[in-house]
Amino acid sequence: MSRFWDRGTVSFDDVPAMADGTLELRRFEVSPFSTxxxxxxxxxxxxxxxxxxxxxxxxxxxxxxxxxxxxxxxGHADHVGGVAALVAATGAPFAISAEDAELAQVARSAHAFGIEYDDDAPAPSQLLAAGDVIGVGEARFEVVPTPGHTPGGVCLVGRDAAAGLAFVGDTLFAGSAGRTDLPGGSTPTLMRSLRLLATTIPASTHLLCGHGDDTTMSWELATNPYLR
Incomplete structure (x- = not known):
């Protein structure tokens, strides 16, 4: 069964937009895999x-x-399994990379393992590509392709009011990196993506990971064996 924990507001005092209340970051822990x-x-x-x-x-x-x-x-099911219900409830458009759009349509395949998700993700309204910018209000996030965990994985790197934050999905974790043994995964490709992040994201950036704790790029550069 799916789980749902509302972790509430995440606060980083050294991110100006969050410190002054311009930007609020909420975190929910969902799916049997604690996404x-x-x-x-x-x-x-x-x-x-x-x-x-x-x-x-x-x-x-x-x-x-x-x-x-x-x-x-x-497009893995534990990251898109709630899209259909959320879109139905809010009318919001859905965005994902072109390379992972088809992958996002197979959330029901998880049912074979006894895992329940809301439904397959709907067809995307927007296909995310390198250099695209998405966001809300003054908070902007640049789309940075980081394939390897999946063929079309992306990270969303904060700009403007969101500077100092990056959503890294399952590309990078605190002390680890995304697995590559699932269909479409590639270790050499993931390593190239990690090198890109290590050389382009400011060290002070807070990394919001797809599972587990948040971390910073400076800490990962110093300790993560996948980045050293």
Whole structure:
């Protein structure tokens, strides 16, 4: 069965927009795999990232906030399994990379393992590509392709009011990196993506991972064996 824990507001005092209340970051733990779903809320609107399950409950938790876009860092079921219900509840468009759009349509395959998700993700309204910018209010996120865990994985790197934050999905974890033994995964490709992140994301950036704890690029550069 799907799980849903509303972790509430995440606060980083060294991110100016969060410290002064311009940007609010909400975290929900969803799916049997404890996927981190995030809602970046700015100017009364929300960008929801990786609703892996419990889409209707995420919508209820964001009552009073307009969900303007639902985006996925990649197409695995534990990151898109709640998209259909969230989109149905809010009317928001759905965005994912072209390479992972088909992957996002097979959330039901998880049922063979006794795992329940809301439904397959709907067809995307927007295909995310390198250099695209998405966001809400003054909070902007640049799309950075980081294939390897899946063929079309992306990271969303904060700009403007969101500077200092990056949603890295399952590309990079605290002390680890995404697995590559699932269909479409590639270790050499993932290593190239990790090198790209290591050389382009400022060391002070907070990394919001698809599972587990958040971390910083500086800490990962110093300790993560996949980046050293």
């Amino acid at each position: 981190n779903c995030y809602a970046a809320v700015c100017a009364g609107k929300a960008l929801v990232i990786d609703p892996g399950a419990a889409g209707a409950r995420i919508a209820s938790a964001l009552d009073g906030v307009e969900v303007s876009l639902v985006a996925a860092t990649h």
